[in-house]
Amino acid sequence: MFLFITRRLxxxxxxxxxxxxxxxxxxxxxxxxxxxxTCGKNCKPDLIAANRVRLGYDKPxxxxxxxxxxxxxxxxxxxxxxxxxxxxxxxxxxxxxQHECVTTLIGKTFPVTAFLSLGAFVLWMVxxxxxxxxxxxxxxxWQDRLANAFTAIGVSLPTFYVGLLVLxxxxxWLDLLPFPRYTSPFSDPVQFLNAMILPWLTLAVLSAATxxxxxxxxxxxxxNEDFVRLGVAKGLTRRVILRKYVxxxxxxxxxxxxxxxxxxxxxxxxITESVFSLPGMGKLSIRAVVESDLPVLVxxxxxxxxxxxxxxxxVDILYGVLDPRVRTH
Amino acid sequence: xxxxxxxxxxxxxxxxTPDGVVHAVNDVSFDVKAGQTLGIVGESGSxxxxxxxxxxxxxxxxxxxxxxxxxxxxxxxxxxSEEQARAIRGSEVAMVFQDPLSALNPxxxxxxxxxEAYEVHHPNASKSETRKVVLDMLTKVGIPNPxxxxxxxxxxxxxxxxxxxxxxxxxxxxxxxxxxDEPTTALDVTVQAQILDLMLELQRETNMAIILITHxxxxxxxxxxxxxxxxxxRVVEEAEVNxxxxxxxxxxxxxxxxxxxxxDEHKRGQLRTISGTPPSLISIPSGCxxxxxxxxxxxxxxxxxxxxxxxxxxxxxxxxxxxxxxxQQIIEIGKSKVLS
Numbered sequence: 001m002f003l004f005i006t007r008r009l010x011x012x013x014x015x016x017x018x019x020x021x022x023x024x025x026x027x028x029x030x031x032x033x034x035x036x037x038t039c040g041k042n043c044k045p046d047l048i049a050a051n052r053v054r055l056g057y058d059k060p061x062x063x064x065x066x067x068x069x070x071x072x073x074x075x076x077x078x079x080x081x082x083x084x085x086x087x088x089x090x091x092x093x094x095x096x097x098q099h100e101c102v103t104t105l106i107g108k109t110f111p112v113t114a115f116l117s118l119g120a121f122v123l124w125m126v127x128x129x130x131x132x133x134x135x136x137x138x139x140x141x142w143q144d145r146l147a148n149a150f151t152a153i154g155v156s157l158p159t160f161y162v163g164l165l166v167l168x169x170x171x172x173w174l175d176l177l178p179f180p181r182y183t184s185p186f187s188d189p190v191q192f193l194n195a196m197i198l199p200w201l202t203l204a205v206l207s208a209a210t211x212x213x214x215x216x217x218x219x220x221x222x223x224n225e226d227f228v229r230l231g232v233a234k235g236l237t238r239r240v241i242l243r244k245y246v247x248x249x250x251x252x253x254x255x256x257x258x259x260x261x262x263x264x265x266x267x268x269x270x271i272t273e274s275v276f277s278l279p280g281m282g283k284l285s286i287r288a289v290v291e292s293d294l295p296v297l298v299x300x301x302x303x304x305x306x307x308x309x310x311x312x313x314x315v316d317i318l319y320g321v322l323d324p325r326v327r328t329h
Numbered sequence: 330x331x332x333x334x335x336x337x338x339x340x341x342x343x344x345x346t347p348d349g350v351v352h353a354v355n356d357v358s359f360d361v362k363a364g365q366t367l368g369i370v371g372e373s374g375s376x377x378x379x380x381x382x383x384x385x386x387x388x389x390x391x392x393x394x395x396x397x398x399x400x401x402x403x404x405x406x407x408x409x410s411e412e413q414a415r416a417i418r419g420s421e422v423a424m425v426f427q428d429p430l431s432a433l434n435p436x437x438x439x440x441x442x443x444x445e446a447y448e449v450h451h452p453n454a455s456k457s458e459t460r461k462v463v464l465d466m467l468t469k470v471g472i473p474n475p476x477x478x479x480x481x482x483x484x485x486x487x488x489x490x491x492x493x494x495x496x497x498x499x500x501x502x503x504x505x506x507x508x509x510d511e512p513t514t515a516l517d518v519t520v521q522a523q524i525l526d527l528m529l530e531l532q533r534e535t536n537m538a539i540i541l542i543t544h545x546x547x548x549x550x551x552x553x554x555x556x557x558x559x560x561x562x563r564v565v566e567e568a569e570v571n572x573x574x575x576x577x578x579x580x581x582x583x584x585x586x587x588x589x590x591x592x593d594e595h596k597r598g599q600l601r602t603i604s605g606t607p608p609s610l611i612s613i614p615s616g617c618x619x620x621x622x623x624x625x626x627x628x629x630x631x632x633x634x635x636x637x638x639x640x641x642x643x644x645x646x647x648x649x650x651x652x653x654x655x656x657q658q659i660i661e662i663g664k665s666k667v668l669s
Contacts, residue, residue: 226431233385234446234498235419248436324482325435 001320001327008316012309019305023298024065032292033057038096054079055094068093068298092302093295097288102299105284110303112182113280115192116199116272117265123204125258128211133247135212136219147212154209163202163275170198180276199276203269207261211254218250225249252322256315263311267304333360334505334538335384335422340397340407342379342388349611353379355562356397363505364532366539368553368570370546370585374607376562377542381508383407384540385422386414402505420450423499425528427511429491433483439494440479443467447501466497470527489520493527500531507532508540513548525552546589550574558582561608561618564640568648576663578643578650580623583666617653625654625662 035052036043052058055078056067067076075089087094087101095102135147170176180195222228223246231241268282277283281300288296320327342354354376361367369377382388384399386406398405401421406414426432434442443463448454454462460479467475470493483491492512499507509528513521529552532539541553549556549570556573558566558581566579577583584603605622608614616634620626627633631653638651643659650659 226426226428227434229387230424230426230432230495230498231434232387233418233424235415235417235449236445237415237449240449244437245434248434323436325484 004320005313005317008313012313015309016302016305019309020069020298020302021065023301023305024068025061027294027298028061028064030292030294032294034096034292034294037292051096055096092299095288095293095296097291097293098296102295105296106281106299106303109279109281109284111184112278113266113268113273113282115185115196116203116269116278116280117262119196119200120203120207120265120269121258121262123200124208124211127204128208129215129254131208132212132215133219135216136223137242139220144216147216151209151213154206154212157206159202159206159271160275162206163199163272166198166202167275180278182278195276195278199269199272199278202275203265203272210261211258214254214257215250218253219246222246222249252319255318255322259311259315259318260308263307264304266307268300332362334363334402335361335540336398336400337380337384338398338400340380340383340399341395342376342383343394344388344392345394346392346611351610352613353562353610354383355613357557357559357562357564358397359557359564359567361506361538361540363538364536365555366529366532366541366553368549368556369540369542369559370544370549370556371559372544372607374561374610375559376610377559378510379562380559381424381510381540381542384506384508385418385424387418387424416450419446419504420502421504422506422508423502423504425492425495425499425507425509425512428515429488429495430483430515432495433491435483438480438482439486440467442483443494443498443501446498450502462501463497466501467494469531470494470497470500471523472497488516489523492516492520492524496524496527496531500535503535504537506538506540508542510542511544512541513545514543521548528552546585558585561613562610563618563637563651565619565651566648567640568646572646572648574667576646576648576660576667578646578648578659578663579619579652580625580654581619583663584622587666617651627653 033048035048035055035057038051038055039047056064059067070076071087071089071091071093073089075086076091076093077084077086078094079085087103090103092102092106094100095105098105131147131150135144138144167180171179177194177198180198181191182195183191185192225245228241228245231245268280268285270282270286272278273280273282274286281303284296285300287293288300337360338358340354340357341352344351344353357376357380359367369380371377379388383395384401384406386395386399388395395407397407399407401417404413404417406417406422433439437445440460440463443466444459447459447462451459464475464479467478472478472490472493478486483494486494492515496512507528512528513524516524525548528539531537539552541549543549553570556566556568556570557564558568558573558579560581566573566577566582568578573582574586577586581603584601587601588603603622608618608621614621616632616636617623617638620633623633625633632638633653636653638653640649640651642649644656646660652659654662
């Protein structure tokens, strides 16, 4: 097991390195001059040239990449003399549009995304697994049909549409909640909840649909297994059979997909954050795209990649814990 | 004399499916006595497994419609509370399934799964007591090195070993009746004999009754005392095992016995088959369900077409048959079929 984890982590690191090379090269290949974007309309050629040197864009691409990589571990200094400044490790570069270190920007926006993801994740697991289980236990009855309708709608509706619909109906027409304005939960928990409840629900309800279907089908499949029949034949109670026999085997694929979905969300829920104006990493990425703020884009992409790769490792390990057949080679 | 430990009377089971109502079992009655083995034979879809499932009330209660009675040691399991049914399952009646690969829960160790079966009927048993019972059981069913294998998972066992585990689960509470639903079908031929021997040995030890469901007539000849031949959800012949093989009394049994391949020199040649296919259980033919495939079918105006034949004792034999032919005809044709 230990060997397995070490090996997985080693390959995860290798993969991240590859991701960083590709992202960095891809964004550098864009037909934008980063230095020209540093000062907006009133740029003079000598200022652009000076900024190019200051931010290191005058160096060859391989050296730029090397400096970027080094910055992650050792931090990075920009400019000289009075104009000098530095981004301490782990540095992911400097945003010339927002005039701040990328790491600082991510540090500010990540908690928002993390709160959003965590809340939505808990909600959608409860809604999804719960409604899926109810549907499976009442196969063919109205509960099942309702769940099926919910699945069909949830899977086909796009987030931006549902998000706007919820925002308009709850905040503007019904006036039930104030317009969401994000505050840290530590300074004002009530306003935090007011701001988060709609995005949580929007994300949760839409993602839950997938889990409703997964849980329902997984449980129905398991209920037809011979080992469930043997469980009944042993004289076990229905509760024990549902928990140890049916749920246990339905849970394995759910855990896999839930891990990956959660990680993807941590990289920034771009649409949800935009609709509800949450200052999270998704919003940061969108702004970076609009402003061609390459360092920020590389930075957010790398952070998202780290989560996805890590989630894959965690899911693999969990898989071994959940299913003994995977554990022994 | 030895009273029956299990009495099945007028058992009917039907399932509602999108295509129509499937009449899986129609008016099946039989008795099983302690220490005896009853074989139930018939081709796929003849209602063998559904009958077995009904004895433990295992059939899906949402789609299955069951009537009749299944009395086990005085309790009618079809008409008692779920609580009572649960107390009977696993302690009075236990079941061995066809495919040991899918019958064991892949997520728990085999020791745990046997212990679970024991604990549910012995709620006051201590941990160490349960463990000892399970280890004894593992030894009894011939698992070498039980201490070590207790904590292994089903996928770490071979097919035959897994079936031994399933048998251990079934027998850990010393049930009075063991239902074995094609217990050897999924196993290698060499392992089949071992598993049958094991079941018979444990039967001698505990005097339990065995209901053996199979389509292997060779197995029936070897282990059963009585045999039910089922066709399209009905019992078409009920006989003592010697009687079935010496003078079978139903055209379907003649076909079945004729289709057994033989190693005898003079019987070589093309394998005989029963022409046609079994009927769909959604639209069972009127009268005798076997008539479309029967070489003695007497046409549209006969009883064969219009009246369901009752099971009746055939004069002079210890068999009952559900066929409209006269006793004399049955005895004569039966003898000639066996000799040919």
